[in-house]
Structures are given as C-alpha cells and as structure tokens.
Amino acid sequence: MAPVTYEKVSKLFDGTAAVKDLDLEIGDGEFIVLVGPSGCGKSTALRMLAGLERTTEGRIMIGDRVVNNVAPQDRDVAMVFQSYALYPHMTVYNNLAFGLRNLKVPKQEIDARVRKAAEILDMGELIKRKPKQLSGGQRQRVALGRAIVREPKAFLMDEPLSNLDAKLRVQTRAEILKLQQRLGTTTIYVTHDQVEAMTMGDRIAVMRFGLLQQLGTPEELYTHPRNVFVAGFIGSPAMNLVPAPLVDGGGSNLIAGFRPEHMTLGDGSPDGLRFDAKVEVVEYLGNDQLAHLVKGETPLVALLPVECRLSMGDDATFTVPRDKLHLFDAETEQVVHGGG
Amino acid sequence: MATEARTERSIGSERVREALVGYAFVFLPLASFLIFFFYPLGYAFYISYFDWGPLGKIETLGLENYRDLADDELFHKALKNTLRYTAVVVPCQMALGLTLAVVVNQALRGRTFFRAAFYFPSLASSAAITAVALYILASDGLLNALIGTDKAWFAESGTALESIMGLNIWTTSGTMMLFYLAALQAIPTDVYEAAAIDGAKSWRTFWRITFPLLKPGHFFVGVVSVIGSLQVFDQAFIVSGGGGGPNYSTMTVVLYLYNQAINDVRFGYAAAVGVILFALIFTLTVVQRLVFGRMEAA
Ligand SMILES: Nc1ncnc2c1ncn2[C@@H]1O[C@H](COP(=O)(O)OP(=O)(O)OP(=O)(O)O)[C@@H](O)[C@H]1O
Ligand SMILES: [Mg+2]
Numbered sequence: 001m002a003p004v005t006y007e008k009v010s011k012l013f014d015g016t017a018a019v020k021d022l023d024l025e026i027g028d029g030e031f032i033v034l035v036g037p038s039g040c041g042k043s044t045a046l047r048m049l050a051g052l053e054r055t056t057e058g059r060i061m062i063g064d065r066v067v068n069n070v071a072p073q074d075r076d077v078a079m080v081f082q083s084y085a086l087y088p089h090m091t092v093y094n095n096l097a098f099g100l101r102n103l104k105v106p107k108q109e110i111d112a113r114v115r116k117a118a119e120i121l122d123m124g125e126l127i128k129r130k131p132k133q134l135s136g137g138q139r140q141r142v143a144l145g146r147a148i149v150r151e152p153k154a155f156l157m158d159e160p161l162s163n164l165d166a167k168l169r170v171q172t173r174a175e176i177l178k179l180q181q182r183l184g185t186t187t188i189y190v191t192h193d194q195v196e197a198m199t200m201g202d203r204i205a206v207m208r209f210g211l212l213q214q215l216g217t218p219e220e221l222y223t224h225p226r227n228v229f230v231a232g233f234i235g236s237p238a239m240n241l242v243p244a245p246l247v248d249g250g251g252s253n254l255i256a257g258f259r260p261e262h263m264t265l266g267d268g269s270p271d272g273l274r275f276d277a278k279v280e281v282v283e284y285l286g287n288d289q290l291a292h293l294v295k296g297e298t299p300l301v302a303l304l305p306v307e308c309r310l311s312m313g314d315d316a317t318f319t320v321p322r323d324k325l326h327l328f329d330a331e332t333e334q335v336v337h338g339g340g
Numbered sequence: 341m342a343t344e345a346r347t348e349r350s351i352g353s354e355r356v357r358e359a360l361v362g363y364a365f366v367f368l369p370l371a372s373f374l375i376f377f378f379y380p381l382g383y384a385f386y387i388s389y390f391d392w393g394p395l396g397k398i399e400t401l402g403l404e405n406y407r408d409l410a411d412d413e414l415f416h417k418a419l420k421n422t423l424r425y426t427a428v429v430v431p432c433q434m435a436l437g438l439t440l441a442v443v444v445n446q447a448l449r450g451r452t453f454f455r456a457a458f459y460f461p462s463l464a465s466s467a468a469i470t471a472v473a474l475y476i477l478a479s480d481g482l483l484n485a486l487i488g489t490d491k492a493w494f495a496e497s498g499t500a501l502e503s504i505m506g507l508n509i510w511t512t513s514g515t516m517m518l519f520y521l522a523a524l525q526a527i528p529t530d531v532y533e534a535a536a537i538d539g540a541k542s543w544r545t546f547w548r549i550t551f552p553l554l555k556p557g558h559f560f561v562g563v564v565s566v567i568g569s570l571q572v573f574d575q576a577f578i579v580s581g582g583g584g585g586p587n588y589s590t591m592t593v594v595l596y597l598y599n600q601a602i603n604d605v606r607f608g609y610a611a612a613v614g615v616i617l618f619a620l621i622f623t624l625t626v627v628q629r630l631v632f633g634r635m636e637a638a
Binding site: 050072073075078085098 | 468528530531533534535536538539540544549553
C-alpha cells in the first residue's frame with residue numbers, strides 16, 4: 001500500500017500526445033477512477049504507472065520512489081486487464097500462484113494465500129480448472145484473485161467489468177468496492193462509464209483528449225462541474241446544455257446548464273427560470289419518467305415524477321431553481337457561475 | 341406452419357448448395373492429391389508383394405520381400421543410421437529454430453535483415469549447399485584451415501553422418517525459425533504484460549509462458565522435422581556419390597531404397613522399404629499427436 005503520484009506526466013505516440021501534463025496525487029488506500037471518452041488517454045495513464053509504457057515527460061512515484069526507470073517486474077503493482085489476460089495453459093491455482101512464485105514466496109505461504117484469495121472470491125471448486133473452462137464472470141474473478149494474492153502496493157484496473165453482462169457488472173462493481181475497502185489497497189480504476197465512476201470512486205479524474213478536466217469527489221463533479229465537458233459527461237441522464245438566452249438564463253455569451261432531475265413541471269419556485277417547451281416523447285421508467293422536450297429547435301430532457309400527466313405534443317411550462325443553474329462561458333466553456 | 345416448413349427446407353437446400361460450392365473449390369487439389377499421392381501409395385503396397393522388374397511383374401512373392409528385409413544387414417544399417425540421424429537432428433533443429441525465432445522476434449534494430457539472413461539457407465538448393473560443403477569440409481578445406489586440422493570430414497566413417505547432420509541442422513533452421521516465428525506471434529501480448537507485472541523476469545517468462553504456449557508450434561515443427569529427417573537422402577547421396585560410404589556410414593533408408601530401385605532394379609523390394617518407412621513415419625506422427633494431445637488435456 002502506498003500513495004501514487006503523477007507529476008506533469010506526458011506521453012507522446014509518434015508526436016501526438018495521448019496524455020498531457022497529468023498531475024494527480026492519489027492517497028494511500030484511495031480508490032480513484034479515471035474516466036473519459038474512448039481515446040482520451042486513460043489506459044495510457046494507467047499503463048505508464050504499470051511500467052508497460054514509458055513516460056515521455058514527467059515523473060511517476062509509487063510511495064516516495066520515482067519509478068520512471070523501474071521495470072514493471074519491480075514496481076510491485078497488480079493489474080486487472082479488460083481482456084483478463086489469464087495464463088491460458090495454467091490452472092486457476094497456478095494463475096494465482098505465478099506472481100508469488102516469481103517473488104520466491106515460500107511454498108506453504110503461497111498455498112495459504114492462494115486458498116484465501118480463492119475463498120474471498122468464492123471460487124473454491126474452480127481452482128483446478130483452466131481459463132478455457134470458465135465463464136466470463138469466473139475469469140473475471142480469477143483476474144481479480146491474481147491481483148489480490150500479490151498484496152501489492154496498488155491495484156490497477158483497466159475496464160475490468162466491460163466484458164460482463166449488465167447484471168453481473170453491477171454485482172461485481174459492489175464486490176470490488178467491498179474488497180478494496182477490506183484490503184485498503186490504493187486503487188486506480190479506469191472506465192469510460194460515468195455511472196461506474198460515480199458509484200465507485202472516492203475521487204474521480206475526468207479526462208478528455210489526454211488532458212485532466214477535473215478531479216474531485218463524485219459529489220463535487222456533480223454539483224460543481226468545472227466546464228461544459230464535465231457537466232455533460234457526469235450525471236445520467238446528462239445535463240441540459242443550451243444557449244443561455246433560450247431559457248432567459250443570461251446573455252448570448254453564456255451557456256446555461258441544468259440537470260433533468262432539477263426541472264419541475266409548472267410554475268414552481270418564484271425565483272426560478274421559467275420557460276415553455278413542447279413534449280415530444282415520454283419514457284416511462286417506473287418511479288420517474290423521462291420527458292424529451294423541444295424548445296424551438298433545441299432538445300431538452302426532464303426527469304419528472306410519474307404523477308405529472310404529460311402526453312406527446314403537449315406544451316408545458318417548466319421551472320428550474322436558480323441555485324441549480326450552471327453558467328459557462330460560451331467561448332472558453334469554463335464555468336462562470338453555478339451549481340450552488 | 342406451412343411457411344415455417346418452407347423456410348426450413350430452403351435453409352436446408354442453402355446448406356447443401358454451400359457444401360457443393362465448397363467441394364467444387366477443393367475438387368482439383370483433391371483430385372491431384374488422390375492421383376499423385378494415394379494412388380502411388382497404394383501401388384507401392386501392391387508391388388511390394390511381387391518381384392517387380394523394369395517390365396513389371398516377374399513373380400508373386402507375398403511377404404517374401406519383407407522377410408528378406410528382416411535379415412538384410414545393410415537395410416538394418418540404413419535404418420540405424422536414419423534413426424540416429426533423426427534423434428540428433430530433430431531436437432537440434434527445433435532448438436536452433438526456436439532460438440533464432442526468439443531472437444528475431446525481439447524489437448531489435450535490423451530484425452528484418454536478420455530474418456532474411458537466417459532464412460536464406462532454406463532457399464538455396466540443398467544439392468548446391470552440399471556441393472559447397474564438400475569443399476569447405478574437404479581435408480584442405482576452409483573448416484580445417486580455420487581450426488588447424490586436416491580431417492576429411494565426409495570421408496571418415498566417424499564423422500561423415502555427423503557432418504551431414506550439422507549441414508542439415510543449419511540449412512533447415514531458417515524454415516523452422518519461420519514456423520516458430522508464426523507460433524510466437526500468435527501468443528497475445530497482454531499475457532506477457534500480465535507476466536511482467538506479476539514479476540516474471542525474462543528467463544522465467546520464456547520457460548513458464550512462451551515455451552508452453554508454443555505447444556502448437558512444437559507439434560508442427562516436430563512433425564515436419566521428424567518426417568524430413570527420416571527421409572534424408574540428397575546430402576547422403578551427394579556426399580557418398582550414391583554409395584552410402586564411407587563404410588556405409590551415410591547409408592540412409594531412402595538412399596537404400598533408391599539404390600535398390602535404380603541400381604538393382606528391384607522395384608518390389610524397394611517398394612517394401614518404402615512401405616516400412618511409411619509405417620515408421622506414420623507411427624511417429626501419431627505418437628507425437630498423442631503426446632501433444634495429452635499435454636493439452638493436462
Ligand atoms: N501504442 C500506441 N501507439 C500509438 N498510439 C497509441 C498507442 N496506444 C494508444 N495510442 C493512442 O493514444 C490515445 C489514448 O489511448 P488510450 O488507449 O489511452 O485511450 P483510452 O482512454 O484508454 O480509450 P478506451 O476507452 O477506448 O480504452 C489514443 O488516441 C490512441 O490512439
Ligand atoms: Mg483503454
């Protein structure tokens with residue numbers, strides 16, 4: 001267990017930057033999520049920490065050791081790959097034991113640790129099988145098991161859940177969290193799924209085009225997005241981002257942002273933004289309903305209680321409380337006000 | 341109901357048509373395979389039951405040819421030479437081919453050049469290379485000049501077969517390298533990355549990851565190498581001028597077969613030699629299949 005630090009880290013592939021000037025301090029035992037759209041440099045950032053890619057610039061530290069020139073073998077981190085990357089010719093037992101044998105851990109201790117990991121992950125009877133004889137979810141467990149037996153300084157996970165079906169993903173998500181809390185190992189978790197990021201991370205680093213956009217707790221990102229990109233990326237359904245004049249939110253140099261769940265039907269609070277929009281489609285979600293609206297040409301989305309009676313083609317009035325309004329500079333896309 | 345049945349039938353006939361098209365594509369190669377492989381094979385079995393001369397059948401012998409072979413000391417010698425040759429050449433070829441493949445699979449500068457250079461001997465005709473080797477290994481040749489001896493390598497019965505072994509290990513290493521290279525590149529990178537993060541240094545990675553994952557490559561190279569070795573002929577023929585000398589130390593099974601057929605015109609007897617060689621190759625291939633198949637299950 002150790003803190004991890006990125007200091008002005010950049011990675012160029014043939015002159016194009018996959019990661020630019022990344023500064024990130026990850027506390028000992030912290031669970032941090034790197035999130036962003038495809039190609040934004042998440043995997044590259046993680047692979048540099050693992051030693052699988054060299055940094056072009058900057059320093060990476062594990063604990064107080066600079067690891068830029070340390071081989072992956074000597075970094076004492078464990079990684080869970082999206083593809084799992086299990087050793088296909090080895091049994092589950094040997095998959096878990098391999099890393100410990102490399103470290104010349106005594107045989108009895110290896111056995112004890114492998115059995116314990118197998119027990120934690122509830123895969124006792126699978127231990128003699130080969131990866132080929134396992135389901136996707138079971139392979140995923142083996143990949144996790146291989147990381148935890150090592151008791152490394154940090155866990156690195158690159159989209160470990162993306163090959164699982166939706167139900168298993170939610171289940172495993174909770175399990176990884178429990179496991180991490182129990183072991184207290186510093187974890188850097190990469191995903192492109194903001195729901196995963198929001199539910200798992202102590203803190204989240206949002207990336208785009210190789211640049212860190214914002215670093216903060218899930219709540220901070222949700223309530224105080226620093227720019228238009230983070231505002232639109234974090235939260236589901238996504239925040240409405242429209243020219244401010246359209247909703248009387250401000251001048252034409254501003255973009256107004258407000259979340260679907262903060263819109264109410266009718267006049268609502270007196271100091272709120274009030275505007276009319278036309279209902280196009282209503283999606284029934286059980287507790288709530290998702291109303292797809294248009295104001296002029298601009299689409300909007302509102303999340304409303306099912307009690308609100310809405311039907312296609314209705315014109316209706318909506319309100320957004322002032323303190324839920326975010327305003328961004330239309331030019332720089334940076335926040336100028338909002339999210340109180 | 342009716343529609344369902346019709347769809348089912350049309351899927352069925354679709355499948356039949358697809359199969360027919362498939363067979364049409366393989367018809368020519370299959371036909372030539374049958375004509376040029378199975379027919380001669382069957383014919384060899386057939387004539388091995390006769391005393392068969394240049395004009396055809398002379399006398400029906402049944403298993404006589406095989407009984408004679410059992411007592412034929414020169415044939416025994418040829419068989420022993422061939423097996424010894426195979427036992428040395430196969431492991432050496434595999435080890436050298438694998439080593440070269442691993443070397444040129446590294447991300448080193450100029451690896452395309454090395455790949456081509458190592459493969460080059462496989463392209464040259466073995467007869468030409470043997471002819472050059474005759475000069476190099478002659479008593480006043482390059483090798484002796486280099487190591488300061490005057491041994492006639494091909495002319496002494498203690499070194500003649502060994503020299504052919506060395507020659508062949510070298511000339512075929514490029515081909516074996518190519519097979520192994522293909523097998524190496526079929527191993528996914530992420531497995532190596534996982535091993536590196538798991539703390540495996542390069543030597544352990546090779547023996548614990550690369551080597552076992554090369555199993556399909558070992559099988560393929562092993563089979564090709566065993567078959568090639570059991571059929572060794574041209575180098576022995578050239579080096580000994582066809583006689584298998586000195587002192588029959590370079591007499592191989594195929595050379596013996598050739599001599600029986602061409603020099604002594606005993607086609608039936610030669611065919612029996614061929615049948616025995618076929619049985620040997622067949623058995624060894626099946627054994628290899630079993631060995632590698634069992635490793636798969638383990
Ligand atoms: N080995 C490489 N050579 C050249 N370019 C690369 C290499 N690896 C990654 N890149 C580029 O670097 C950028 C970042 O890639 P990276 O794999 O880190 O993205 P990512 O955020 O993990 O995306 P995804 O969600 O799709 O996995 C991409 O533009 C990619 O094309
Ligand atoms: Mg990635």
